[in-house]
Amino acid sequence: MLTFETSQLQGAKAIVEKLVDLPFQKVAHRISTLDAQPASPNGDILAMVTGELLIDEEQNAQRYSQVFHLIPDGNSYYVFNDIFRLNYS
């Protein structure tokens, strides 16, 4: 599941279509904080990132927050929940 600003999407196909349709060519992430906690006895991980984005040639960074719920899958993890928000003042 992906919450991207006010959009709510479920399933890999819908999420990829949303990400491909975003109206910019490139985005640079500057991560300020990254915190993680175990989220279940099964090895789930909850991670929150805060930082700044620079979109295309824009010089003014926008602050954002994003949370991921990661579920173990063999030697890796998959993203079960993803919530993204810009932090406006």
Add this chain to the structure above:
Amino acid sequence: MLTFETSQLQGAKAIVEKLVDLPFQKVAHRISTLDAQPASPNGDILAMVTGELLIDEEQNAQRYSQVFHLIPDGNSYYVFNDIFRLNYS
């Protein structure tokens, strides 16, 4: 579990002690966004809040983000994970 800025705490006793020790008397929350997603087949909820804090008599709001992982418990929920961060520029 509570992550509060750089502090990591586990268990109700440690968390209550941390919250009681915070060096201010009152704090007002202004919530800007609240997003939630189902986080497991058991009814877990993942919620992210972004907004602003006003501490004591301070007039300059500070932006923050907080994520909660809520687990169902009878007719209610308890907070299993709580990650709080101020969003500095």
